Amino acid sequence: MNRSSKNNQQTSFELKTVLETSRMLVESRDPDFIINSLLLIIMGRLLVSKAAIFIFDPAQDCYCLKKSKGFDGLNEQQFYKIITRKEQQNVSYFTSDFVHPEFPQVISEPEKSIFINLRTSNNHHGFLLLAAKANNTPYRKEELEFAEALCIISTSALVNSQLFNELNNTYRNLDRRIHELNTLFDLSKEFNFLVDREKIASIFKFALLGQLFIRIFFLIYKNQDSYSLLAASGLSGKPTDKQLKTIFDAIKSDVVIPDSELLKQHSWIQKNKIASFISVSFQNEKVAVIGVGERANKIPFTENDYNFLKSLSNLAVISIQKTYFLDERIDKERMEEELSIAKSIQQGLMPDPIPQIEGIDLAAKTISSREVGGDYFDIAKSPDGNTIFSIADVTGKGVPAALLMANLQSMLHVLLPVDITLAEATDRINMIIFKNTPPDKFITFFWAKYVSTHKLLRYVNAGHNPPLLLRDQSEEFETLTQGGLLLGAMESIMPYEQADIQLNPNDVLVCHTDGVEEAMDEETDEEYGTERLKECIRKNRHKTSNEILEAIVEDVKRYSGNKLGDDLTLLILKASDSISE
Amino acid sequence: MKNFKIDHRTNNGLEVLDLHGELDAHTASQLEDALKQLISHKKSYIIVNFHQLEYIASAGLGVFMAYIEDVRSIGGDIKLTNMNDKVFNVFDLLGFPTLYDILEDEESAVNKFLKELS
Numbered sequence: 001m002n003r004s005s006k007n008n009q010q011t012s013f014e015l016k017t018v019l020e021t022s023r024m025l026v027e028s029r030d031p032d033f034i035i036n037s038l039l040l041i042i043m044g045r046l047l048v049s050k051a052a053i054f055i056f057d058p059a060q061d062c063y064c065l066k067k068s069k070g071f072d073g074l075n076e077q078q079f080y081k082i083i084t085r086k087e088q089q090n091v092s093y094f095t096s097d098f099v100h101p102e103f104p105q106v107i108s109e110p111e112k113s114i115f116i117n118l119r120t121s122n123n124h125h126g127f128l129l130l131a132a133k134a135n136n137t138p139y140r141k142e143e144l145e146f147a148e149a150l151c152i153i154s155t156s157a158l159v160n161s162q163l164f165n166e167l168n169n170t171y172r173n174l175d176r177r178i179h180e181l182n183t184l185f186d187l188s189k190e191f192n193f194l195v196d197r198e199k200i201a202s203i204f205k206f207a208l209l210g211q212l213f214i215r216i217f218f219l220i221y222k223n224q225d226s227y228s229l230l231a232a233s234g235l236s237g238k239p240t241d242k243q244l245k246t247i248f249d250a251i252k253s254d255v256v257i258p259d260s261e262l263l264k265q266h267s268w269i270q271k272n273k274i275a276s277f278i279s280v281s282f283q284n285e286k287v288a289v290i291g292v293g294e295r296a297n298k299i300p301f302t303e304n305d306y307n308f309l310k311s312l313s314n315l316a317v318i319s320i321q322k323t324y325f326l327d328e329r330i331d332k333e334r335m336e337e338e339l340s341i342a343k344s345i346q347q348g349l350m351p352d353p354i355p356q357i358e359g360i361d362l363a364a365k366t367i368s369s370r371e372v373g374g375d376y377f378d379i380a381k382s383p384d385g386n387t388i389f390s391i392a393d394v395t396g397k398g399v400p401a402a403l404l405m406a407n408l409q410s411m412l413h414v415l416l417p418v419d420i421t422l423a424e425a426t427d428r429i430n431m432i433i434f435k436n437t438p439p440d441k442f443i444t445f446f447w448a449k450y451v452s453t454h455k456l457l458r459y460v461n462a463g464h465n466p467p468l469l470l471r472d473q474s475e476e477f478e479t480l481t482q483g484g485l486l487l488g489a490m491e492s493i494m495p496y497e498q499a500d501i502q503l504n505p506n507d508v509l510v511c512h513t514d515g516v517e518e519a520m521d522e523e524t525d526e527e528y529g530t531e532r533l534k535e536c537i538r539k540n541r542h543k544t545s546n547e548i549l550e551a552i553v554e555d556v557k558r559y560s561g562n563k564l565g566d567d568l569t570l571l572i573l574k575a576s577d578s579i580s581e
Numbered sequence: 582m583k584n585f586k587i588d589h590r591t592n593n594g595l596e597v598l599d600l601h602g603e604l605d606a607h608t609a610s611q612l613e614d615a616l617k618q619l620i621s622h623k624k625s626y627i628i629v630n631f632h633q634l635e636y637i638a639s640a641g642l643g644v645f646m647a648y649i650e651d652v653r654s655i656g657g658d659i660k661l662t663n664m665n666d667k668v669f670n671v672f673d674l675l676g677f678p679t680l681y682d683i684l685e686d687e688e689s690a691v692n693k694f695l696k697e698l699s
Binding site: 187208299 | 607609639640642649671675680
């Protein structure tokens with residue numbers, strides 16, 4: 001075979017290799033495969049036993065060793081200085097005696113070893129280092145041309161594969177974001193229909209575990225002053241209430257990555273490998289702390305992950321807060337409903353309508369400032385055929401006062417048929433209330449028996465605002481003060497006293513609770529007081545008891561601008577000027 | 582919404598859960614219950630067949646995250662099979678193939694389990 005045909009054969013073989021290689025490399029999207037193939041083909045075709053590929057990193061301004069075969073003392077993924085002058089990036093190749101002096105001394109025959117440029121038509125990407133040929137002959141021109149051609153094709157393939165991977169990454173990131181948004185959207189829809197906070201917390205937990213690819217999770221929610229673990233996954237052991245509180249308090253900003261200080265103080269965090277905390281606040285009040293472990297594949301969380309974590313946490317915590325508000329509203333409504341039932345029971349304890357009493361024009365009314373109150377009046381027949389009137393004011397307001405008032409009412413009705421005097425009965429009531437109520441609860445109480453045959457009023461006043469008696473033709477008031485201490489304050493040491501007064505025609509007796517005198521004029525900060533009450537009675541003395549009562553209520557309401565701070569009760573007796581049949 | 586349903590059967594003594602329909606935030610708790618029940622009975626060789634599953638949301642994936650360690654700690658595994666492309670893409674996107682055996686079909690999962698057990 002002559003030389004030229006051998007050359008031709010060689011050339012056509014090399015061309016074929018270049019063609020096949022280029023097809024294979026261009027179709028590949030794997031940079032490692034491309035680099036590896038390039039090395040193997042060239043080493044095989046040119047009989048080289050040592051070769052390496054370096055890729056230029058513009059950020060570091062040096063070269064990263066991607067792949068090395070046969071060289072001792074070169075480490076893959078490490079950075080090396082190769083060129084001394086920028087122009088070396090523009091030449092096809094240079095022998096390694098021109099390499100940077102800091103390049104390791106691993107090349108035995110520098111003048112026979114070469115760096116071939118890895119470049120596309122306009123950019124430099126790195127170098128292929130070929131050591132001297134195994135048979136120690138210098139590289140022939142055709143060999144170098146062949147290597148150069150392969151390098152150009154491979155570099156293009158490499159750039160393409162990088163572009164492809166970048167695109168692919170971008171596409172996957174985009175896909176992830178879309179998936180995150182879908183998760184947020186799905187959960188916001190789902191949470192809207194849920195009122196069960198455990199269920200919300202559980203869905204929140206699973207969505208986070210799935211989306212962030214984590215195993216460890218917990219959610220501490222603070223409601224008023226209690227801390228509860230609403231959901232958890234992968235924790236070793238359940239945290240105590242004290243741990244919940246200390247961890248909750250330790251997280252001071254919206255995203256916290258535990259530092260050594262935090263880990264030192266809270267061994268629980270370390271033990272459970274909590275990687276990040278999120279805290280959720282509404283109106284500057286921290287309401288929830290969420291902890292998550294690291295990702296199962298150890299890839300650190302990105303800014304995007306934290307944003308997602310924050311958004312989803314906010315969404316879940318708002319929904320959980322909503323369930324607490326709903327509970328509160330239900331409780332409040334139930335309470336209101338119960339109070340309105342209590343009110344109707346309380347109203348049933350007082351006489352309605354007001355009974356007709358022979359020889360007496362009678363009116364009585366109580367106005368509660370709340371649903372239920374502590375004011376009380378009663379009118380009842382005694383076994384001897386006479387009438388008992390009573391009026392009382394229990395300390396405090398609302399439900400506790402109403403309970404005591406109901407207690408007093410039942411005692412009165414139990415004692416009514418018993419044949420004892422008013423004073424004795426008052427004694428007994430005092431003892432019972434004293435024994436059965438706390439020392440700060442007591443009752444001011446006035447009651448009287450009207451003996452119609454003698455037009456006589458026998459009364460006991462146990463610490464109640466003295467009823468005002470305005471005699472016919474008189475401008476001055478008498479007060480009914482005989483009796484004793486208020487009920488329930490202490491054991492009866494002195495027996496209660498009873499007193500008798502005569503009721504003559506047109507005498508007006510006004511019994512009231514302190515809600516009347518203590519009604520406030522908010523502007524002057526002055527109470528209605530006894531003098532205004534007396535004046536009002538005097539002005540209306542000629543009217544019926546009912547009209548007098550309404551006049552007083554009207555006057556008090558006007559005075560206080562319709563804002564009654566306390567319960568208000570009036571019981572008015574006016575002796576008739578003739579006995580009507 | 583397509584109804585979600587789980588059927589439970591055994592294959593060569595291994596537990597198989599067949600998932601149907603759409604596994605989302607709302608239905609994730611059903612899968613949780615099914616896995617919890619298997620674990621409480623110490624049945625830890627679990628194959629989840631996705632053949633009839635049309636859609637999976639993050640919460641559905643979260644259930645697998647929550648229970649894989651429990652199953653592995655008692656010596657078992659959860660292997661996932663027969664996913665359609667859409668469902669696999671979600672698993673792949675969130676990194677699951679690094680932690681889970683995701684196999685082409687149920688038979689491969691059975692063989693793999695039997696090999697691991699022998």
